[in-house]
Amino acid sequence: MRAMTYRGPYKVRVEEKPEPTIEHPNDAIVRVTRAAICGSDLHLYHGLMPDTRIGHTFGHEIIGVVEEVGPSVQNLSPGDRVMVPFNIYCGSCFFCSRGLYSNCHNVNPNATAAGGIYGYSHTTGGYDGGQAEFVRVPFADVGPSVIPDWLDDDDALMLTDAFSTGYFGAQLGDISEGDTVVVFGAGPVGLAAARSAWFMGAGRVIVIDHLDYRLEKARTFAFAETLALSEHKDIVVAVKKATEYLGADVVIDAVGAEADGSVVQHVTGAKLKLLGGSPVALNWAIDSARKGGTVSVLGAYGPIHTAVKFGDVVNKGLTLRSNQAPVKRQWPRLLEHIQAGHVRPGELLSHRIPLEYIAEGYHLFSAKLDDCIKPTILMGTE
Known part of the structure; x- marks a missing residue:
């Protein structure tokens, strides 16, 4: 074959x-x-x-x-x-x-x-x-x-x-009626998560990405508000401004260990055979959630060798949920x-x-x- x-x-x-x-x-x-x-x-x-x-x-x-x-x-x-x-x-x-x-x-x-x-x-x-x-x-x-x-x-x-995983990510967020949901990543899974958030009662959905054409898809397919990474010096501050400085009720990380790969990733992954990954998107998600909020992690991660802000998870009382769908x-x-x-x-x-x-x-x-x-x-x- x-x-x-x-x-x-x-x-x-x-x-x-x-x-x-x-x-x-x-x-x-x-x-x-x-x-x-x-x-x-x-x-x-x-x-x-x-x-x-x-x-x-x-x-x-x-x-x-x-x-x-x-x-x-x-x-x-x-x-x-x-x-x-x-x-x-x-x-x-x-x-x-x-x-x-x-x-x-x-x-x-x-x-x-x-x-x-x-x-x-x-x-x-x-x-x-x-x-x-x-x-x-x-x-x-x-x-x-x-x-x-x-x-x-x-x-x-x-x-x-892809769509089942995005739907599952919205489920993991335990969305309540009227919640503000922020989705990091406008790839297929992120777009599916954003669209699915409406099915679960979201009152507002905001999608974040660095590519204009994917943000346009977020607006037309997921009916979401969008924030472009290129237009904001600090994306977490932008999320805070958009949520009356409280943060989002639910944040979905649909990025993971950045599939395009950083230099560090290529050394740890291709050379050392460890998917080192980057926790940047996950840390943004943690920082963007309100106190007592929920972070749903869908992105593909391997062993992380750089710091995840777990202290902030504890101090903000966040619920962190994840799994393969x-x-x-x-x-x-x-x-x-x-x-x-x-x-x-x-x-x-x-x-x-x-x-x-x-x-x-x-x-x-x-x-x-x-x-x-x-x-x-x-x-x-x-």
């Missing part, structure tokens, strides 16, 4: 790889029809994620058609059109039984916190991802779901991670919103790129060219 493969920092290409096979009775093989490039894939692309091996196939946002199922699979059949959550999970361990699918205890021998994720290095289990013509889907009875006939492919694709747990409510016409997650997809040109797609997304919000990868097998 044709598949995207990692060849080193900033180097990806399409190569021939063996098609995946059924390795366990609960496996399914899915013929991928569409995938996407996620902002967190850029950490891998930039060489910042530990144990990203040459030849690894990225991609954890996947929809497709079931090609084959193992003998124990009961809920799927060949020919089913499915959306696959980015979480790989068993569905029965201590954590899965509590709905913490992203923390499954049985799918990742290499980490004590994260569960399994498709195409996200060997730190999350080493599973090949879906930026390929086919992908192996473990625990096929608990992860993927058949796509309703009425659901558009673009909307389904966005539910496999348990994607499938968000689907029932999100499907209701989509069917009712409240939102079209697929509107966040800005570019359609054939698999053969995925290297150009990564460059486009990484360099923020052509007003790229989020690229879809088309397999030519629809």
Whole structure:
């Protein structure tokens, strides 16, 4: 099959790889029809994620058609059109039984916190991802779901991670009616979090970013007020001014360890194999929250080697909440919103790129060219 493969920092290409096979009775093989490039894939692309091996196939946002199922699979059949959550999970361990699918205890021998994720290095289990013509889907009875006939492919694709994660971030904020919500980062997840905040009763939503075209998307898609980093010497002061100097009730960090990568990150990540990261956005979020407020952290972070203002978290009485999104747990409510016409997650997809040109797609997304919000990868097998 044709598949995207990692060849080193900033180097990806399409190569021939063996098609995946059924390795366990609960496996399914899915013929991928569409995938996407996620902002967190850029950490891998930039060489910042530990144990990203040459030849690894990225991609954890996947929809497709079931090609084959193992003998124990009961809920799927060949020919089913499915959306696959980015979480790989068993569905029965201590954590899965509590709905913490992203923390499954049985799918990742290499980490004590994260569960399994498709195409996200060997730190999350080493599973090949879906930026390929086919992908192996473990625990096929608990992860993927058949796509309703009425659901558009673009909307389904966005539910496999980005929009579900943004919705989860708004949930973590425990938004009360009338709250002021500030979102750092106007990438797809930040935009989804901002739009979702309205569903939960927000009275005001403010999105912060450094790119004008993404701020425009925040205004048109998320109906949010915006603050441009380039226009304010101190963004925290700007937030305070906008909130009568109290701070926001809820702040959502949808930036993480800055996917474009600082010099320090490239040394600690690419050279020392530690995703050092930068806590700048997280510290802005802490400083921007009012006393007694909530900070929801969605951004991808590794071990942080520079200071997080945890003393301020304690002294301000902040509630800090975070996790990788348990994607499938968000689907029932999100499907209701989509069917009712409240939102079209697929509107966040800005570019359609054939698999053969995925290297150009990564460059486009990484360099923020052509007003790229989020690229879809088309397999030519629809």
